[in-house]
Amino acid sequence: MTWTDGSASRTAAMMTRLHESRAVTGLRRFTRAETWVHRSLAWLMGVCVGTAACLYFPPLSEIVGRRRQVVTLHEWSGIALPVPVLLGLASRAFREDAGRLGRFFPHDRRWLGVALRARRREASLAGKFNAGQKLFAAFSVGAVLVMIGTGLIMWFPRLTPLFWRTGATFVHDWLALFMAAVITGHVWFASKDPEARRGLRTGYVPRWWIKEEHPLWRPESEAPRKTAAGRHRTAPDDDRARERG
């Protein structure tokens, strides 16, 4: 009797494990092109922020020294930041996700409303990306462009009048501090969500995670929409489909 029970529960445990291992494979959230873009951006941004810290904070400057080499590294890692994104545009999946990130739906506004008022992330209002992730993406694009613009003004001081250079330094310095705060937030949220990290590492996320964190996302592999009728819908079909109901 106990033996039978034990066997049953063991079988159940095995089943669970089987299910889990399938869940581990999960669903494709990102293609390899996308994980590559993210990783390249992370490295470039890491170098850029690291060198910036060495140029800016006296205690670090004193340890590192080598000012001219650090400046060169900072300049080139910064100017290279758009490259992975531009290369990524060759990938259809990347373009589609860029489209998803760029567009707000009514549920995104409600997500923001909850986040601002109740200080909490309402996962039930999230498609493939929640509104916070969408805003982060847009902020990152804008911030990198502004940093490159102001950075170039300082990089080639003779091309612009001093008046511009002071202004550019002002924008570059303060936006850098702001970016440091935002990037810290980005890393903090990532540190608390191993599944999201795994999604960017391997490309796959478990189904339960999608259900919990991004319930409005309808992965294409799930919806048999690879028909002629489905194909002419473009970018954020999941969000749109859900909005339409």
Added chain:
Amino acid sequence: MDDSAPHPVRTPVPLPLREPREPGESHTSHDASGPGDAGPPHESGEAAGKEDRGSPVGRRVVLGMLGLGAAGVAVGGDIQDKLDSVLASVSAKDPTGVTGLLPGGGGFRFYSVSNSIPHRAESDYRLTIGGLVDKPVSYRLSDLRALPQVRMVRDVQCVTGWRVPHTAFSGVRLSTLLDAAGVQSKGAAIRFTCFDGVYTESLTMEQARRPDMLVALTMNDKPVTDAHGGPVRLYAAPMYFYKSAKWLSGITVTKDVQPGYWEHYGYDVDGWVGKSNGRHDDPTS
């Protein structure tokens, strides 16, 4: 469990529209519909007008930031000026020193082109004076202290923009050392070398003989620290601070000006504050 997950989500979708969709939404919707979107959470214009493609918030954010960035470049100089004075007064009373780390926080920034902070002290520091002079000499720290000392309080202006007001330096006038060594008539310029092994600087003889050119032993009435270029640094008061070579170890009188370290990378050899490097800062001396 995981297999069946999407199905119950998907099936009810076609019928009940957005409104009752999520169970969590019922309590969300009433507070979310408050100030943001007036009226029920259907929001009309959006879905009707744009065929539910959503609104291009990403593009708006990016364009907005570009606009703000451009505006910041236009007015940044003025704002930073005002911030500087505020931050300077705050950081003067800030025991933690955190405000000193903010842009324009009124502190020195540490710039070094070498690998590490070099260290020389009483026992191993030497300042050699050579080149086109009659009496090449080598000074120890105690020798330098024994010479007549001059103290000056001026602003320090860096070519990258930061300025530290009222900084005291004291030491021996460069002209005192030059006179003692006896500059030959061919000697028209000076090359400075540093014991970090990398940095170099230069002055014309006329510039070097100005009374506000010091071989500095103290900064703010304390011995110059290692990080600030101690134990002995140059202090070229009327010029941008890159001319004030740290860790000074050699003064060589030459025939012509030999551009210094940063001057190989585009900085002006004659680094007058406000009259060089395309800048118009107030003079410091």
